[in-house]
Amino acid sequence: MDGAAAGRYGKQVLFRPIGINGQAKISAATVTIIGLGALGTVSSSHLCRAGVGRLKLVDRDFVEIGNLQRQLLFDEEDALKRLPKAVAASEKLKKTNSEIVIEHEIADVEPRNVEALVAESDLVIDATDNLETRFLINDACLKNEIPWIYTAALGSTGVVMSIVPGQTPCLRCYIDRLPPAGAIASCDTEGVLSMTTAAAASLQCAEALRLLVGLKPTEGMLYFDVWERSFETFYIDRKDDCPACGLGKYEFLDGTAYSFTTVLCGRNAVQIQPPAESEIDLELLADRLQQAGEASYNGFLLSFKAEGYELVLFPNGRAIIRGTTDEAEARNLYARYIGT
Ligand SMILES: [Zn+2]
Known part of the structure:
Protein backbone atom coordinates (compact mmCIF):
# COMPACT_ATOMS: atom_id res chain seq x y z
CA MET A 1 0.00 0.00 0.00
CA ASP A 2 1.53 3.34 -0.97
CA GLY A 3 1.24 6.64 0.89
CA ALA A 4 -2.02 7.86 -0.62
CA ALA A 5 -3.83 4.59 0.00
CA ALA A 6 -2.66 4.51 3.61
CA GLY A 7 -3.35 8.15 4.42
CA ARG A 8 -6.33 10.36 5.13
CA TYR A 9 -8.17 9.38 1.95
CA GLY A 10 -7.07 5.73 2.02
CA LYS A 11 -10.47 4.08 1.94
CA GLN A 12 -11.65 6.35 -0.85
CA VAL A 13 -8.49 5.79 -2.92
CA LEU A 14 -8.97 2.02 -2.59
CA PHE A 15 -12.38 2.40 -4.22
CA ARG A 16 -11.42 1.58 -7.82
CA PRO A 17 -13.44 4.17 -9.78
CA ILE A 18 -11.56 6.86 -7.81
CA GLY A 19 -8.05 5.50 -7.21
CA ILE A 20 -4.96 7.69 -6.84
CA ASN A 21 -5.61 9.55 -10.11
CA GLY A 22 -9.18 10.33 -9.14
CA GLN A 23 -8.07 11.54 -5.73
CA ALA A 24 -5.60 13.91 -7.38
CA LYS A 25 -8.45 15.37 -9.47
CA ILE A 26 -10.64 15.73 -6.37
CA SER A 27 -7.80 17.53 -4.57
CA ALA A 28 -7.35 19.92 -7.49
CA ALA A 29 -11.08 20.78 -7.71
CA THR A 30 -13.05 23.83 -6.61
CA VAL A 31 -16.66 23.21 -5.58
CA THR A 32 -19.21 25.84 -4.59
CA ILE A 33 -21.97 24.76 -2.20
CA ILE A 34 -25.01 27.01 -2.26
CA GLY A 35 -27.08 26.65 0.89
CA LEU A 36 -25.93 25.29 4.26
CA GLY A 37 -29.16 23.91 5.62
CA ALA A 38 -30.13 20.25 5.85
CA LEU A 39 -28.64 19.37 2.45
CA GLY A 40 -25.63 21.67 2.53
CA THR A 41 -24.36 20.72 5.98
CA VAL A 42 -24.18 17.06 4.93
CA SER A 43 -22.84 17.73 1.42
CA SER A 44 -20.16 20.13 2.62
CA SER A 45 -19.08 17.64 5.27
CA HIS A 46 -18.81 14.81 2.70
CA LEU A 47 -16.84 16.92 0.22
CA CYS A 48 -14.56 18.34 2.92
CA ARG A 49 -13.75 14.85 4.20
CA ALA A 50 -13.33 13.59 0.62
CA GLY A 51 -10.58 16.18 0.15
CA VAL A 52 -12.03 18.56 -2.43
CA GLY A 53 -9.17 21.05 -2.70
CA ARG A 54 -11.19 24.23 -2.41
CA LEU A 55 -14.70 24.55 -1.01
CA LYS A 56 -16.72 27.74 -1.32
CA LEU A 57 -19.62 27.83 1.15
CA VAL A 58 -22.49 30.24 0.54
CA ASP A 59 -25.49 30.82 2.79
CA ARG A 60 -27.73 33.75 3.72
CA ASP A 61 -29.12 32.51 7.01
CA PHE A 62 -28.21 32.07 10.69
CA VAL A 63 -28.48 29.01 12.94
CA GLU A 64 -31.64 28.46 15.01
CA ILE A 65 -32.61 25.71 17.43
CA GLY A 66 -35.22 24.33 14.99
CA ASN A 67 -32.41 23.63 12.49
CA LEU A 68 -30.63 21.08 14.69
CA GLN A 69 -33.02 18.21 13.89
CA ARG A 70 -31.52 17.92 10.39
CA GLN A 71 -28.62 20.36 9.87
CA LEU A 72 -25.91 18.00 10.96
CA LEU A 73 -22.95 20.38 11.31
CA PHE A 74 -24.54 22.69 13.88
CA ASP A 75 -24.99 22.54 17.65
CA GLU A 76 -26.86 24.39 20.40
CA GLU A 77 -24.05 26.88 20.92
CA ASP A 78 -24.23 27.95 17.26
CA ALA A 79 -27.97 28.50 17.68
CA LEU A 80 -27.52 30.38 20.94
CA LYS A 81 -24.98 32.70 19.30
CA ARG A 82 -27.15 32.92 16.18
CA LEU A 83 -24.05 32.44 14.08
CA PRO A 84 -24.38 32.84 10.34
CA LYS A 85 -24.53 29.30 8.91
CA ALA A 86 -21.64 30.05 6.55
CA VAL A 87 -19.45 31.00 9.54
CA ALA A 88 -20.49 28.06 11.76
CA ALA A 89 -20.08 25.54 8.92
CA SER A 90 -16.72 26.92 7.88
CA GLU A 91 -15.40 26.74 11.48
CA LYS A 92 -16.50 23.11 11.86
CA LEU A 93 -15.13 22.04 8.49
CA LYS A 94 -11.74 23.70 9.06
CA LYS A 95 -11.35 21.56 12.18
CA THR A 96 -12.24 18.50 10.10
CA ASN A 97 -9.75 19.01 7.27
CA SER A 98 -6.98 21.58 7.52
CA GLU A 99 -5.38 20.41 4.27
CA ILE A 100 -7.98 22.04 2.02
CA VAL A 101 -9.02 25.63 1.39
CA ILE A 102 -12.42 26.57 2.82
CA GLU A 103 -13.94 29.92 1.98
CA HIS A 104 -17.30 31.25 3.08
CA GLU A 105 -19.64 33.96 1.97
CA ILE A 106 -22.64 35.25 3.94
CA ALA A 107 -24.84 36.10 1.00
CA ASP A 108 -28.21 35.60 -0.56
CA VAL A 109 -27.73 34.15 -4.01
CA GLU A 110 -29.49 36.40 -6.49
CA PRO A 111 -29.09 37.57 -10.08
CA ARG A 112 -26.50 40.24 -9.25
CA ASN A 113 -24.04 37.98 -7.45
CA VAL A 114 -24.62 34.41 -8.65
CA GLU A 115 -22.07 34.47 -11.46
CA ALA A 116 -19.35 35.82 -9.17
CA LEU A 117 -20.22 33.16 -6.56
CA VAL A 118 -19.97 30.24 -8.99
CA ALA A 119 -16.95 31.64 -10.87
CA GLU A 120 -13.85 29.38 -10.94
CA SER A 121 -15.94 26.39 -9.82
CA ASP A 122 -15.54 22.95 -11.38
CA LEU A 123 -18.91 22.02 -9.91
CA VAL A 124 -21.80 23.68 -8.09
CA ILE A 125 -23.81 21.91 -5.40
CA ASP A 126 -27.44 22.98 -5.10
CA ALA A 127 -28.40 22.79 -1.44
CA THR A 128 -31.01 25.53 -1.58
CA ASP A 129 -34.64 25.30 -0.51
CA ASN A 130 -36.55 26.96 -3.33
CA LEU A 131 -37.11 26.57 -7.04
CA GLU A 132 -36.50 30.20 -7.90
CA THR A 133 -32.88 30.05 -6.70
CA ARG A 134 -32.44 26.72 -8.49
CA PHE A 135 -33.61 28.24 -11.77
CA LEU A 136 -31.10 31.02 -11.18
CA ILE A 137 -28.29 28.50 -10.57
CA ASN A 138 -29.43 26.66 -13.71
CA ASP A 139 -29.06 29.86 -15.76
CA ALA A 140 -25.70 30.84 -14.26
CA CYS A 141 -24.21 27.36 -14.68
CA LEU A 142 -25.47 26.93 -18.25
CA LYS A 143 -24.10 30.34 -19.23
CA ASN A 144 -20.71 29.65 -17.64
CA GLU A 145 -20.64 25.95 -18.64
CA ILE A 146 -20.31 24.67 -15.08
CA PRO A 147 -21.86 21.29 -14.12
CA TRP A 148 -24.22 21.43 -11.14
CA ILE A 149 -26.22 18.92 -9.13
CA TYR A 150 -29.85 19.62 -8.41
CA THR A 151 -31.10 18.17 -5.12
CA ALA A 152 -34.35 18.68 -3.24
CA ALA A 153 -36.10 17.06 -0.30
CA LEU A 154 -39.57 17.18 1.20
CA GLY A 155 -41.14 14.92 3.82
CA SER A 156 -39.65 11.48 3.16
CA THR A 157 -38.97 12.07 -0.54
CA GLY A 158 -36.03 13.48 -2.43
CA VAL A 159 -34.76 14.10 -5.96
CA VAL A 160 -31.21 14.22 -7.29
CA MET A 161 -30.06 15.02 -10.81
CA SER A 162 -26.79 16.03 -12.45
CA ILE A 163 -26.92 18.81 -14.98
CA VAL A 164 -23.93 19.06 -17.29
CA PRO A 165 -24.22 21.90 -19.83
CA GLY A 166 -24.18 20.62 -23.38
CA GLN A 167 -24.59 16.99 -22.26
CA THR A 168 -27.71 16.49 -20.17
CA PRO A 169 -31.17 18.10 -20.04
CA CYS A 170 -31.24 21.13 -17.75
CA LEU A 171 -33.62 21.81 -14.86
CA ARG A 172 -35.99 23.82 -17.07
CA CYS A 173 -36.22 20.91 -19.54
CA TYR A 174 -37.90 19.10 -16.62
CA ILE A 175 -39.71 21.97 -14.97
CA ASP A 176 -40.78 24.60 -17.46
CA ARG A 177 -41.64 27.52 -15.19
CA LEU A 178 -42.14 28.58 -11.58
CA PRO A 179 -45.47 27.39 -10.20
CA PRO A 180 -47.66 30.12 -8.67
CA ALA A 181 -47.08 30.91 -4.98
CA GLY A 182 -48.66 28.35 -2.67
CA ALA A 183 -49.18 25.85 -5.52
CA ILE A 184 -46.48 23.41 -4.46
CA ALA A 185 -46.01 21.59 -1.19
CA SER A 186 -43.27 22.95 1.07
CA CYS A 187 -41.56 21.87 4.26
CA ASP A 188 -43.93 24.37 5.95
CA THR A 189 -46.84 22.05 5.37
CA GLU A 190 -45.18 18.67 4.86
CA GLY A 191 -42.19 18.75 7.19
CA VAL A 192 -39.00 16.87 6.37
CA LEU A 193 -37.02 14.01 7.92
CA SER A 194 -33.27 14.34 8.49
CA MET A 195 -32.91 10.89 6.90
CA THR A 196 -34.39 12.29 3.69
CA THR A 197 -32.06 15.26 3.48
CA ALA A 198 -28.99 13.25 4.55
CA ALA A 199 -29.77 10.57 1.92
CA ALA A 200 -30.29 13.20 -0.77
CA ALA A 201 -27.02 14.92 0.15
CA SER A 202 -25.14 11.60 0.12
CA LEU A 203 -26.48 10.69 -3.32
CA GLN A 204 -25.60 14.19 -4.49
CA CYS A 205 -22.01 13.86 -3.27
CA ALA A 206 -21.50 10.42 -4.81
CA GLU A 207 -22.55 12.05 -8.07
CA ALA A 208 -20.20 14.96 -7.34
CA LEU A 209 -17.21 12.62 -6.97
CA ARG A 210 -18.16 10.87 -10.24
CA LEU A 211 -18.05 14.17 -12.08
CA LEU A 212 -14.88 15.40 -10.35
CA VAL A 213 -12.91 12.26 -11.30
CA GLY A 214 -14.04 12.77 -14.90
CA LEU A 215 -16.74 10.11 -15.26
CA LYS A 216 -20.03 10.68 -17.06
CA PRO A 217 -22.99 11.77 -14.91
CA THR A 218 -25.64 9.17 -14.17
CA GLU A 219 -28.69 9.73 -16.34
CA GLY A 220 -32.13 10.99 -15.43
CA MET A 221 -33.76 12.40 -12.32
CA LEU A 222 -33.65 10.09 -9.33
CA TYR A 223 -36.71 10.15 -7.09
CA PHE A 224 -36.65 8.30 -3.79
CA ASP A 225 -38.70 7.82 -0.65
CA VAL A 226 -36.83 6.87 2.55
CA TRP A 227 -40.05 5.96 4.38
CA GLU A 228 -41.33 3.59 1.69
CA ARG A 229 -37.74 2.64 0.76
CA SER A 230 -38.33 3.13 -2.95
CA PHE A 231 -36.10 4.47 -5.73
CA GLU A 232 -37.17 5.41 -9.25
CA THR A 233 -35.50 7.28 -12.10
CA PHE A 234 -37.28 9.47 -14.65
CA TYR A 235 -35.74 10.13 -18.04
CA ILE A 236 -36.46 12.87 -20.51
CA ASP A 237 -34.58 14.23 -23.52
CA ARG A 238 -33.14 17.71 -23.86
CA LYS A 239 -35.77 20.06 -25.22
CA ASP A 240 -34.82 22.20 -28.22
CA ASP A 241 -37.40 24.75 -27.11
CA CYS A 242 -36.23 24.82 -23.46
CA PRO A 243 -35.93 28.54 -22.68
CA ALA A 244 -32.61 28.06 -20.87
CA CYS A 245 -30.52 25.33 -22.56
CA GLY A 246 -32.39 25.29 -25.90
CA LEU A 247 -32.99 28.97 -26.64
CA GLY A 248 -30.27 30.43 -24.40
CA LYS A 249 -32.66 32.80 -22.60
CA TYR A 250 -31.51 33.22 -19.01
CA GLU A 251 -34.65 34.80 -17.62
CA PHE A 252 -33.72 34.31 -13.97
CA LEU A 253 -30.18 35.52 -14.39
CA ASP A 254 -31.16 38.64 -16.31
CA GLY A 255 -33.67 39.40 -13.53
CA THR A 256 -36.79 39.49 -15.72
CA ALA A 257 -38.24 36.50 -13.86
CA TYR A 258 -36.70 37.11 -10.46
CA SER A 259 -38.30 38.58 -7.33
CA PHE A 260 -36.48 40.06 -4.41
ZN1 LIG B 1 -33.10 22.85 -20.71
Whole structure:
Protein backbone atom coordinates (compact mmCIF):
# COMPACT_ATOMS: atom_id res chain seq x y z
CA MET A 1 0.00 0.00 0.00
CA ASP A 2 1.53 3.34 -0.97
CA GLY A 3 1.24 6.64 0.89
CA ALA A 4 -2.02 7.86 -0.62
CA ALA A 5 -3.83 4.59 0.00
CA ALA A 6 -2.66 4.51 3.61
CA GLY A 7 -3.35 8.15 4.42
CA ARG A 8 -6.33 10.36 5.13
CA TYR A 9 -8.17 9.38 1.95
CA GLY A 10 -7.07 5.73 2.02
CA LYS A 11 -10.47 4.08 1.94
CA GLN A 12 -11.65 6.35 -0.85
CA VAL A 13 -8.49 5.79 -2.92
CA LEU A 14 -8.97 2.02 -2.59
CA PHE A 15 -12.38 2.40 -4.22
CA ARG A 16 -11.42 1.58 -7.82
CA PRO A 17 -13.44 4.17 -9.78
CA ILE A 18 -11.56 6.86 -7.81
CA GLY A 19 -8.05 5.50 -7.21
CA ILE A 20 -4.96 7.69 -6.84
CA ASN A 21 -5.61 9.55 -10.11
CA GLY A 22 -9.18 10.33 -9.14
CA GLN A 23 -8.07 11.54 -5.73
CA ALA A 24 -5.60 13.91 -7.38
CA LYS A 25 -8.45 15.37 -9.47
CA ILE A 26 -10.64 15.73 -6.37
CA SER A 27 -7.80 17.53 -4.57
CA ALA A 28 -7.35 19.92 -7.49
CA ALA A 29 -11.08 20.78 -7.71
CA THR A 30 -13.05 23.83 -6.61
CA VAL A 31 -16.66 23.21 -5.58
CA THR A 32 -19.21 25.84 -4.59
CA ILE A 33 -21.97 24.76 -2.20
CA ILE A 34 -25.01 27.01 -2.26
CA GLY A 35 -27.08 26.65 0.89
CA LEU A 36 -25.93 25.29 4.26
CA GLY A 37 -29.16 23.91 5.62
CA ALA A 38 -30.13 20.25 5.85
CA LEU A 39 -28.64 19.37 2.45
CA GLY A 40 -25.63 21.67 2.53
CA THR A 41 -24.36 20.72 5.98
CA VAL A 42 -24.18 17.06 4.93
CA SER A 43 -22.84 17.73 1.42
CA SER A 44 -20.16 20.13 2.62
CA SER A 45 -19.08 17.64 5.27
CA HIS A 46 -18.81 14.81 2.70
CA LEU A 47 -16.84 16.92 0.22
CA CYS A 48 -14.56 18.34 2.92
CA ARG A 49 -13.75 14.85 4.20
CA ALA A 50 -13.33 13.59 0.62
CA GLY A 51 -10.58 16.18 0.15
CA VAL A 52 -12.03 18.56 -2.43
CA GLY A 53 -9.17 21.05 -2.70
CA ARG A 54 -11.19 24.23 -2.41
CA LEU A 55 -14.70 24.55 -1.01
CA LYS A 56 -16.72 27.74 -1.32
CA LEU A 57 -19.62 27.83 1.15
CA VAL A 58 -22.49 30.24 0.54
CA ASP A 59 -25.49 30.82 2.79
CA ARG A 60 -27.73 33.75 3.72
CA ASP A 61 -29.12 32.51 7.01
CA PHE A 62 -28.21 32.07 10.69
CA VAL A 63 -28.48 29.01 12.94
CA GLU A 64 -31.64 28.46 15.01
CA ILE A 65 -32.61 25.71 17.43
CA GLY A 66 -35.22 24.33 14.99
CA ASN A 67 -32.41 23.63 12.49
CA LEU A 68 -30.63 21.08 14.69
CA GLN A 69 -33.02 18.21 13.89
CA ARG A 70 -31.52 17.92 10.39
CA GLN A 71 -28.62 20.36 9.87
CA LEU A 72 -25.91 18.00 10.96
CA LEU A 73 -22.95 20.38 11.31
CA PHE A 74 -24.54 22.69 13.88
CA ASP A 75 -24.99 22.54 17.65
CA GLU A 76 -26.86 24.39 20.40
CA GLU A 77 -24.05 26.88 20.92
CA ASP A 78 -24.23 27.95 17.26
CA ALA A 79 -27.97 28.50 17.68
CA LEU A 80 -27.52 30.38 20.94
CA LYS A 81 -24.98 32.70 19.30
CA ARG A 82 -27.15 32.92 16.18
CA LEU A 83 -24.05 32.44 14.08
CA PRO A 84 -24.38 32.84 10.34
CA LYS A 85 -24.53 29.30 8.91
CA ALA A 86 -21.64 30.05 6.55
CA VAL A 87 -19.45 31.00 9.54
CA ALA A 88 -20.49 28.06 11.76
CA ALA A 89 -20.08 25.54 8.92
CA SER A 90 -16.72 26.92 7.88
CA GLU A 91 -15.40 26.74 11.48
CA LYS A 92 -16.50 23.11 11.86
CA LEU A 93 -15.13 22.04 8.49
CA LYS A 94 -11.74 23.70 9.06
CA LYS A 95 -11.35 21.56 12.18
CA THR A 96 -12.24 18.50 10.10
CA ASN A 97 -9.75 19.01 7.27
CA SER A 98 -6.98 21.58 7.52
CA GLU A 99 -5.38 20.41 4.27
CA ILE A 100 -7.98 22.04 2.02
CA VAL A 101 -9.02 25.63 1.39
CA ILE A 102 -12.42 26.57 2.82
CA GLU A 103 -13.94 29.92 1.98
CA HIS A 104 -17.30 31.25 3.08
CA GLU A 105 -19.64 33.96 1.97
CA ILE A 106 -22.64 35.25 3.94
CA ALA A 107 -24.84 36.10 1.00
CA ASP A 108 -28.21 35.60 -0.56
CA VAL A 109 -27.73 34.15 -4.01
CA GLU A 110 -29.49 36.40 -6.49
CA PRO A 111 -29.09 37.57 -10.08
CA ARG A 112 -26.50 40.24 -9.25
CA ASN A 113 -24.04 37.98 -7.45
CA VAL A 114 -24.62 34.41 -8.65
CA GLU A 115 -22.07 34.47 -11.46
CA ALA A 116 -19.35 35.82 -9.17
CA LEU A 117 -20.22 33.16 -6.56
CA VAL A 118 -19.97 30.24 -8.99
CA ALA A 119 -16.95 31.64 -10.87
CA GLU A 120 -13.85 29.38 -10.94
CA SER A 121 -15.94 26.39 -9.82
CA ASP A 122 -15.54 22.95 -11.38
CA LEU A 123 -18.91 22.02 -9.91
CA VAL A 124 -21.80 23.68 -8.09
CA ILE A 125 -23.81 21.91 -5.40
CA ASP A 126 -27.44 22.98 -5.10
CA ALA A 127 -28.40 22.79 -1.44
CA THR A 128 -31.01 25.53 -1.58
CA ASP A 129 -34.64 25.30 -0.51
CA ASN A 130 -36.55 26.96 -3.33
CA LEU A 131 -37.11 26.57 -7.04
CA GLU A 132 -36.50 30.20 -7.90
CA THR A 133 -32.88 30.05 -6.70
CA ARG A 134 -32.44 26.72 -8.49
CA PHE A 135 -33.61 28.24 -11.77
CA LEU A 136 -31.10 31.02 -11.18
CA ILE A 137 -28.29 28.50 -10.57
CA ASN A 138 -29.43 26.66 -13.71
CA ASP A 139 -29.06 29.86 -15.76
CA ALA A 140 -25.70 30.84 -14.26
CA CYS A 141 -24.21 27.36 -14.68
CA LEU A 142 -25.47 26.93 -18.25
CA LYS A 143 -24.10 30.34 -19.23
CA ASN A 144 -20.71 29.65 -17.64
CA GLU A 145 -20.64 25.95 -18.64
CA ILE A 146 -20.31 24.67 -15.08
CA PRO A 147 -21.86 21.29 -14.12
CA TRP A 148 -24.22 21.43 -11.14
CA ILE A 149 -26.22 18.92 -9.13
CA TYR A 150 -29.85 19.62 -8.41
CA THR A 151 -31.10 18.17 -5.12
CA ALA A 152 -34.35 18.68 -3.24
CA ALA A 153 -36.10 17.06 -0.30
CA LEU A 154 -39.57 17.18 1.20
CA GLY A 155 -41.14 14.92 3.82
CA SER A 156 -39.65 11.48 3.16
CA THR A 157 -38.97 12.07 -0.54
CA GLY A 158 -36.03 13.48 -2.43
CA VAL A 159 -34.76 14.10 -5.96
CA VAL A 160 -31.21 14.22 -7.29
CA MET A 161 -30.06 15.02 -10.81
CA SER A 162 -26.79 16.03 -12.45
CA ILE A 163 -26.92 18.81 -14.98
CA VAL A 164 -23.93 19.06 -17.29
CA PRO A 165 -24.22 21.90 -19.83
CA GLY A 166 -24.18 20.62 -23.38
CA GLN A 167 -24.59 16.99 -22.26
CA THR A 168 -27.71 16.49 -20.17
CA PRO A 169 -31.17 18.10 -20.04
CA CYS A 170 -31.24 21.13 -17.75
CA LEU A 171 -33.62 21.81 -14.86
CA ARG A 172 -35.99 23.82 -17.07
CA CYS A 173 -36.22 20.91 -19.54
CA TYR A 174 -37.90 19.10 -16.62
CA ILE A 175 -39.71 21.97 -14.97
CA ASP A 176 -40.78 24.60 -17.46
CA ARG A 177 -41.64 27.52 -15.19
CA LEU A 178 -42.14 28.58 -11.58
CA PRO A 179 -45.47 27.39 -10.20
CA PRO A 180 -47.66 30.12 -8.67
CA ALA A 181 -47.08 30.91 -4.98
CA GLY A 182 -48.66 28.35 -2.67
CA ALA A 183 -49.18 25.85 -5.52
CA ILE A 184 -46.48 23.41 -4.46
CA ALA A 185 -46.01 21.59 -1.19
CA SER A 186 -43.27 22.95 1.07
CA CYS A 187 -41.56 21.87 4.26
CA ASP A 188 -43.93 24.37 5.95
CA THR A 189 -46.84 22.05 5.37
CA GLU A 190 -45.18 18.67 4.86
CA GLY A 191 -42.19 18.75 7.19
CA VAL A 192 -39.00 16.87 6.37
CA LEU A 193 -37.02 14.01 7.92
CA SER A 194 -33.27 14.34 8.49
CA MET A 195 -32.91 10.89 6.90
CA THR A 196 -34.39 12.29 3.69
CA THR A 197 -32.06 15.26 3.48
CA ALA A 198 -28.99 13.25 4.55
CA ALA A 199 -29.77 10.57 1.92
CA ALA A 200 -30.29 13.20 -0.77
CA ALA A 201 -27.02 14.92 0.15
CA SER A 202 -25.14 11.60 0.12
CA LEU A 203 -26.48 10.69 -3.32
CA GLN A 204 -25.60 14.19 -4.49
CA CYS A 205 -22.01 13.86 -3.27
CA ALA A 206 -21.50 10.42 -4.81
CA GLU A 207 -22.55 12.05 -8.07
CA ALA A 208 -20.20 14.96 -7.34
CA LEU A 209 -17.21 12.62 -6.97
CA ARG A 210 -18.16 10.87 -10.24
CA LEU A 211 -18.05 14.17 -12.08
CA LEU A 212 -14.88 15.40 -10.35
CA VAL A 213 -12.91 12.26 -11.30
CA GLY A 214 -14.04 12.77 -14.90
CA LEU A 215 -16.74 10.11 -15.26
CA LYS A 216 -20.03 10.68 -17.06
CA PRO A 217 -22.99 11.77 -14.91
CA THR A 218 -25.64 9.17 -14.17
CA GLU A 219 -28.69 9.73 -16.34
CA GLY A 220 -32.13 10.99 -15.43
CA MET A 221 -33.76 12.40 -12.32
CA LEU A 222 -33.65 10.09 -9.33
CA TYR A 223 -36.71 10.15 -7.09
CA PHE A 224 -36.65 8.30 -3.79
CA ASP A 225 -38.70 7.82 -0.65
CA VAL A 226 -36.83 6.87 2.55
CA TRP A 227 -40.05 5.96 4.38
CA GLU A 228 -41.33 3.59 1.69
CA ARG A 229 -37.74 2.64 0.76
CA SER A 230 -38.33 3.13 -2.95
CA PHE A 231 -36.10 4.47 -5.73
CA GLU A 232 -37.17 5.41 -9.25
CA THR A 233 -35.50 7.28 -12.10
CA PHE A 234 -37.28 9.47 -14.65
CA TYR A 235 -35.74 10.13 -18.04
CA ILE A 236 -36.46 12.87 -20.51
CA ASP A 237 -34.58 14.23 -23.52
CA ARG A 238 -33.14 17.71 -23.86
CA LYS A 239 -35.77 20.06 -25.22
CA ASP A 240 -34.82 22.20 -28.22
CA ASP A 241 -37.40 24.75 -27.11
CA CYS A 242 -36.23 24.82 -23.46
CA PRO A 243 -35.93 28.54 -22.68
CA ALA A 244 -32.61 28.06 -20.87
CA CYS A 245 -30.52 25.33 -22.56
CA GLY A 246 -32.39 25.29 -25.90
CA LEU A 247 -32.99 28.97 -26.64
CA GLY A 248 -30.27 30.43 -24.40
CA LYS A 249 -32.66 32.80 -22.60
CA TYR A 250 -31.51 33.22 -19.01
CA GLU A 251 -34.65 34.80 -17.62
CA PHE A 252 -33.72 34.31 -13.97
CA LEU A 253 -30.18 35.52 -14.39
CA ASP A 254 -31.16 38.64 -16.31
CA GLY A 255 -33.67 39.40 -13.53
CA THR A 256 -36.79 39.49 -15.72
CA ALA A 257 -38.24 36.50 -13.86
CA TYR A 258 -36.70 37.11 -10.46
CA SER A 259 -38.30 38.58 -7.33
CA PHE A 260 -36.48 40.06 -4.41
CA THR A 261 -38.91 39.11 -1.69
CA THR A 262 -38.83 35.47 -0.63
CA VAL A 263 -41.03 33.60 1.81
CA LEU A 264 -38.64 31.36 3.75
CA CYS A 265 -39.58 27.71 3.82
CA GLY A 266 -40.65 26.49 7.28
CA ARG A 267 -39.67 29.70 9.04
CA ASN A 268 -42.80 31.86 9.20
CA ALA A 269 -40.53 34.51 7.77
CA VAL A 270 -39.97 36.66 4.71
CA GLN A 271 -36.66 37.80 3.33
CA ILE A 272 -36.30 41.23 1.79
CA GLN A 273 -33.45 42.03 -0.53
CA PRO A 274 -33.23 45.73 -1.35
CA PRO A 275 -32.75 46.40 -5.06
CA ALA A 276 -29.62 48.45 -4.45
CA GLU A 277 -26.68 47.24 -2.33
CA SER A 278 -25.94 49.35 0.72
CA GLU A 279 -23.54 49.24 3.64
CA ILE A 280 -25.39 49.77 6.92
CA ASP A 281 -23.69 50.59 10.22
CA LEU A 282 -25.61 48.02 12.26
CA GLU A 283 -24.16 49.08 15.59
CA LEU A 284 -25.41 52.59 15.08
CA LEU A 285 -28.78 51.40 13.84
CA ALA A 286 -29.14 49.06 16.85
CA ASP A 287 -28.71 52.09 19.12
CA ARG A 288 -31.35 53.98 17.22
CA LEU A 289 -33.81 51.08 17.19
CA GLN A 290 -33.56 50.70 20.99
CA GLN A 291 -36.17 53.48 21.11
CA ALA A 292 -38.74 51.41 19.27
CA GLY A 293 -38.16 47.93 20.68
CA GLU A 294 -35.51 45.39 21.65
CA ALA A 295 -32.41 45.69 19.45
CA SER A 296 -29.09 43.87 19.62
CA TYR A 297 -26.01 43.53 17.41
CA ASN A 298 -23.71 40.45 17.57
CA GLY A 299 -20.95 41.54 15.22
CA PHE A 300 -22.58 39.94 12.18
CA LEU A 301 -26.22 40.91 12.25
CA LEU A 302 -28.76 43.06 14.01
CA SER A 303 -31.82 41.61 15.69
CA PHE A 304 -34.77 43.85 16.39
CA LYS A 305 -38.00 42.77 18.09
CA ALA A 306 -41.19 44.79 18.07
CA GLU A 307 -44.93 44.29 17.60
CA GLY A 308 -44.54 40.50 17.80
CA TYR A 309 -42.12 40.46 14.86
CA GLU A 310 -38.38 40.04 14.67
CA LEU A 311 -36.32 41.75 12.03
CA VAL A 312 -32.87 40.34 11.45
CA LEU A 313 -30.74 42.69 9.39
CA PHE A 314 -27.45 42.06 7.59
CA PRO A 315 -24.89 44.78 6.75
CA ASN A 316 -25.82 44.92 3.04
CA GLY A 317 -29.42 45.79 3.86
CA ARG A 318 -30.88 42.32 3.46
CA ALA A 319 -33.41 41.44 6.18
CA ILE A 320 -35.24 38.38 7.40
CA ILE A 321 -38.57 39.32 8.94
CA ARG A 322 -39.95 36.68 11.26
CA GLY A 323 -43.54 36.35 12.40
CA THR A 324 -45.15 36.69 8.98
CA THR A 325 -45.33 35.01 5.60
CA ASP A 326 -47.05 38.01 4.05
CA GLU A 327 -44.60 39.67 1.68
CA ALA A 328 -46.36 43.02 1.67
CA GLU A 329 -46.51 43.12 5.48
CA ALA A 330 -42.81 42.28 5.58
CA ARG A 331 -42.00 45.05 3.10
CA ASN A 332 -44.02 47.43 5.21
CA LEU A 333 -42.13 46.53 8.41
CA TYR A 334 -38.83 46.88 6.58
CA ALA A 335 -39.76 50.31 5.29
CA ARG A 336 -40.93 51.41 8.76
CA TYR A 337 -37.89 50.35 10.78
CA ILE A 338 -35.01 50.06 8.36
CA GLY A 339 -36.06 52.50 5.67
CA THR A 340 -35.06 52.26 2.03
ZN1 LIG B 1 -33.10 22.85 -20.71
